Amino acid sequence: MKKIELDRDTCIASATCIGFAPTAFKLTGDGRAELLVEDAAGIDAGALDNAVANCPTGSIRLIGTE
Ligand code: SF4
Structure with missing residues (x-):
């Protein structure tokens, strides 16, 4: 299984990831x-x-493999 990891501590809310993959990422109330x-x-x-x-x-x- 391939797993997605997101480090919210370093995220600056550019929303770039949401533009590319809106079914995988969203912006939350804390930005x-x-x-x-x-x-x-x-x-x-x-x-x-x-x-x-x-x-x-x-x-x-x-991370991980297919
Ligand atoms: S919103 Fe997405 S692309 Fe932008 S910094 Fe955060 S994780 Fe990276």
Whole structure:
């Protein structure tokens, strides 16, 4: 299983990840991103890769194997 990890402590709420993968991330009331799912299986892999690559603070990681 491939798992998404998000470090909310380093998130600066750019919303870049939400633009790429709105079914995986959302902004919360405290202005930071939060995961909607941890399992990456149901999310478009290209969208997730773009979210990881374009997060300005490197707050998102994909861990594990398919
Ligand atoms: S792209 Fe990174 S910094 Fe921007 S909201 Fe998502 S997790 Fe936070």
